[in-house]
Amino acid sequence: MKIILSLCLILAFWVFAVLPSHAAIDKKGLMLLFTFEGAKGDIVSDLSGGKHDGMLKAKASVTTTAKYGKGALDITDQGSFMEVESFTELEEYKDNTYLFWIYFTAGSNGAWSQILVKLGGSDRSPGIWINPGSTGIHYRYDPGNQGCDQIGPNGEGGAYDLKTWYHIAGSKKAGELTFYCNAVERRKVAVPASHVQAKQSLFVGKSPGYRAATFIMDDLVVFNRALTAAEVTQVMDGALTAKAPVESLGKLASAWGDIKSY
Numbered sequence: 001m002k003i004i005l006s007l008c009l010i011l012a013f014w015v016f017a018v019l020p021s022h023a024a025i026d027k028k029g030l031m032l033l034f035t036f037e038g039a040k041g042d043i044v045s046d047l048s049g050g051k052h053d054g055m056l057k058a059k060a061s062v063t064t065t066a067k068y069g070k071g072a073l074d075i076t077d078q079g080s081f082m083e084v085e086s087f088t089e090l091e092e093y094k095d096n097t098y099l100f101w102i103y104f105t106a107g108s109n110g111a112w113s114q115i116l117v118k119l120g121g122s123d124r125s126p127g128i129w130i131n132p133g134s135t136g137i138h139y140r141y142d143p144g145n146q147g148c149d150q151i152g153p154n155g156e157g158g159a160y161d162l163k164t165w166y167h168i169a170g171s172k173k174a175g176e177l178t179f180y181c182n183a184v185e186r187r188k189v190a191v192p193a194s195h196v197q198a199k200q201s202l203f204v205g206k207s208p209g210y211r212a213a214t215f216i217m218d219d220l221v222v223f224n225r226a227l228t229a230a231e232v233t234q235v236m237d238g239a240l241t242a243k244a245p246v247e248s249l250g251k252l253a254s255a256w257g258d259i260k261s262y
């Protein structure tokens with residue numbers, strides 16, 4: 001009887017503490033999915049189904065300092081980057097959503113420093129940097145260099161704390177970009193409905209024009225459609241990766257310890 005009760009408690013804990021974060025999400029338009037659970041040499045697998053793998057370059061590596069699972073992308077050297085070669089869908093999208101977890105390991109260095117860029121005849125398709133004077137995010141599209149200026153976790157003019165995980169999402173629909181931090185909408189801003197695109201790579205970290213910001217990134221996801229606020233929350237909670245956050249696994253282990261002592 002005691003064993004049955006213990007098993008029921010484990011199941012109940014798992015259902016209520018972990019499963020809600022993995023609600024199903026429509027994968028339509030999913031172009032790239034990197035969980036960074038490991039690398040085969042310098043290759044990081046794209047799990048979207050498109051097989052557009054990333055190539056680790058310079059001192060870029062996979063680290064165990066992760067938000068989800070056991071791996072994340074380490075861009076803690078200003079010359080490091082991961083490159084994803086361009087492909088048709090990545091060259092043609094207009095509406096799009098970029099989502100990722102980011103953990104800044106060092107602050108501003110006095111220069112525009114790249115987090116991510118899709119080159120497309122411009123370095124703003126989109127281009128995502130930190131500002132020279134802070135960790136506030138500069139998220140822009142061309143033509144017109146439109147978007148967020150220095151947006152932090154609570155809105156424009158803010159900055160991100162070091163050694164803290166934040167979930168970032170930029171959802172572009174027609175001529176409007178909605179910026180989310182931790183699945184909370186922080187700004188809607190005008191951007192070009194038809195932005196510049198071309199056959200050039202996606203870079204995470206250092207790009208041909210800018211040094212890298214200093215950060216660790218986990219679960220990079222790219223869609224060629226604008227995700228809703230509810231979908232942003234689902235992605236943040238691991239709906240595409242089916243991985244429980246480390247803190248949830250820790251709670252499960254703690255609960256099991258309590259049950260064993262029952």
